[in-house]
Amino acid sequence: MREWPLPPTSRVGSRWPVHPAHTTGEVAQWLGLDIAKMSWLADVRSLERIDQGEKLRHYRYGWRRTRRGGLRLLEAPKMRLRDLQRQLLDEALGLMPTHDAAHGFVPFRSPVTYAAVHVGRDVVVHADLESFFASVTARRVFGIWRSAGYPESVAHVLTGMTTNVVPLHVRRDAPPALREEDVEPRRRLLSRLAAPHLPAGAPTSPVLANLAAWRLDVRLTGLADAIGASYTRYADDLAFSMSGPGAIPRARRLLSAVEGIAADEGFRVNAKKSVVATRAQRQLLAGVVVNDKTSIARPDLDRLRAILHNCAAQGPDSQNLNGIVDFRGHLLGRVSWVASIDPEKGRRLRAMFDAIVW
Numbered sequence: 001m002r003e004w005p006l007p008p009t010s011r012v013g014s015r016w017p018v019h020p021a022h023t024t025g026e027v028a029q030w031l032g033l034d035i036a037k038m039s040w041l042a043d044v045r046s047l048e049r050i051d052q053g054e055k056l057r058h059y060r061y062g063w064r065r066t067r068r069g070g071l072r073l074l075e076a077p078k079m080r081l082r083d084l085q086r087q088l089l090d091e092a093l094g095l096m097p098t099h100d101a102a103h104g105f106v107p108f109r110s111p112v113t114y115a116a117v118h119v120g121r122d123v124v125v126h127a128d129l130e131s132f133f134a135s136v137t138a139r140r141v142f143g144i145w146r147s148a149g150y151p152e153s154v155a156h157v158l159t160g161m162t163t164n165v166v167p168l169h170v171r172r173d174a175p176p177a178l179r180e181e182d183v184e185p186r187r188r189l190l191s192r193l194a195a196p197h198l199p200a201g202a203p204t205s206p207v208l209a210n211l212a213a214w215r216l217d218v219r220l221t222g223l224a225d226a227i228g229a230s231y232t233r234y235a236d237d238l239a240f241s242m243s244g245p246g247a248i249p250r251a252r253r254l255l256s257a258v259e260g261i262a263a264d265e266g267f268r269v270n271a272k273k274s275v276v277a278t279r280a281q282r283q284l285l286a287g288v289v290v291n292d293k294t295s296i297a298r299p300d301l302d303r304l305r306a307i308l309h310n311c312a313a314q315g316p317d318s319q320n321l322n323g324i325v326d327f328r329g330h331l332l333g334r335v336s337w338v339a340s341i342d343p344e345k346g347r348r349l350r351a352m353f354d355a356i357v358w
Contacts, residue, residue: 015149016148018091018092018093018096018149021150022151023153024153038157039157041080041161042156049165057078057167058078058081060078061074061075061167070182070186071174071177071182073170073193074201075201076202077202081161082202088204096148096207098214099217099221102213102232104234105210106210111286111287111288112340114232114233117241119290119291119294120290120292121230121241121290122243122278122279123241123242123251123277125240125254125276126237126277127240127269127270127273128236128269129267129270130188130189130267130268131185131189131268132209133197134189134193135197136208136266137195137196138163138196142155142159144208162205164198165194165197166193168194174189174190181272188268206235209235216262219264223254229241238258238269239285240254241290251276252276255269287300295342296342296345301338301345308349311331312352332353335353
């Protein structure tokens with residue numbers, strides 16, 4: 001009878017300089033915890049999904065409407081778990097490379113670098129992945145920790161610390177769909193949140209999502225290369241561009257193939273948000289216009305200029321219609337965003353910002 005070797009129970013060699021941990025005891029020592037505290041924070045008993053008291057929870061929850069009326073759940077880890085997740089990010093996850101096509105949550109990359117690849121192309125294609133973080137399952141996260149060289153017992157604990165299950169009462173409090181077309185996406189989101197997934201709000205989730213999308217990026221890059229297109233991704237935004245004869249038919253066939261590859265990799269393309277834009281239209285990616293150069297969409301620039309003017313003339317409170325807590329920081333961030341794309345326009349807006357009396 002043939003005997004199969006058992007998988008190793010100690011840490012195997014890693015391709016990256018991640019913090020070593022051969023046992024769960026070493027994980028506790030690494031993070032400055034005792035075993036009981038570590039097990040509680042890793043939620044090995046799946047208590048987070050039970051309707052228990054707020055003090056025993058590791059996350060705070062808040063439902064948000066997207067600009068198009070869809071739903072998003074913010075899952076913000078409490079301070080102790082958040083600090084541990086940042087440590088895992090700094091000493092392990094952040095040392096693992098992402099694919100070259102990924103531009104979101106990657107040092108020295110940005111929405112501008114994501115969009116700049118597609119400047120001056122005949123056709124630009126944009127596709128959107130539905131519920132990006134919630135689509136990344138604990139099983140996939142476990143595989144990432146294993147690929148970093150950690151043994152199964154360690155990978156289970158680290159997976160518990162970086163994934164979450166949303167309690168039933170939070171899911172029951174989800175706002176209703178506003179449109180008929182939002183009913184099924186809402187149902188799919190609630191189903192994903194009921195299983196262990198990446199929480200939108202944890203500092204580790206963006207990097208883990210990029211790592212989970214590695215094979216997706218590899219396959220979509222290969223697809224783009226095969227048809228003479230370019231491909232980049234910024235979080236859940238997928239961008240392709242191409243030029244030459246037959247670019248529009250190629251782009252439409254490309255979208256069909258992208259949907260199939262994404263489904264194969266555990267993601268779902270929101271077909272209603274897919275856009276094929278020619279040079280005769282405004283080609284917009286992550287808020288950046290790419291028709292001839294990277295620039296800010298004129299309506300967005302005009303709105304920001306009007307807000308800054310009114311803040312100076314009437315006071316900032318008159319423009320803070322949504323009750324943003326740090327409205328000054330919010331406006332300064334928007335000005336800095338413009339400056340990162342168009343420095344001259346950014347300087348003019350900064351002068352308007354500096355004229356505001358706070």
